[in-house]
Amino acid sequence: MNFSKEEKDKYTIVTSNVEKLDSTNAPELKSELVLINKNSVNSIVLDMSNSRYCDSSGLSAILIGNRLCKDSGGKFVLSGLQPNVQKLIEISQLNSVLNISDSLKDAETSLND
Numbered sequence: 001m002n003f004s005k006e007e008k009d010k011y012t013i014v015t016s017n018v019e020k021l022d023s024t025n026a027p028e029l030k031s032e033l034v035l036i037n038k039n040s041v042n043s044i045v046l047d048m049s050n051s052r053y054c055d056s057s058g059l060s061a062i063l064i065g066n067r068l069c070k071d072s073g074g075k076f077v078l079s080g081l082q083p084n085v086q087k088l089i090e091i092s093q094l095n096s097v098l099n100i101s102d103s104l105k106d107a108e109t110s111l112n113d
Helices: 028-036 055-070 081-093 104-112
Strands: 004-008 012-016 045-047 076-079 100-101
Touching: 004 028, 012 055, 028 055, 045 055, 045 104, 055 076, 055 100, 076 104, 100 104
Parallel strands: 012 045, 045 076, 076 100
Antiparallel strands: 004 012
16 A cells, blocks of 8 residues: 555544655555545545655645645644655755655644644
């Protein structure tokens, strides 16, 4: 399975199990995020620690998750970014738009505040 999810009380953790988040699997992530949000979960943590690469379609899926959470009054947090993915997000200047945590634990703490 490319993406796994763990439901918590107030949020859901989605873990990317792919090395490359790209056009072959980004639509699956997108639909997973939409489905979670439709089930009244407003806050999502996307754990990217297993993904060493992300392209524009991967970024698009991430931005959709961010918008869904924001529009429903929740919070979208990225965690465990690998250096290449972190660099892509900084080059795209999305680090000022997205909530980014160094670790899954930090992400969960930010949602429980």
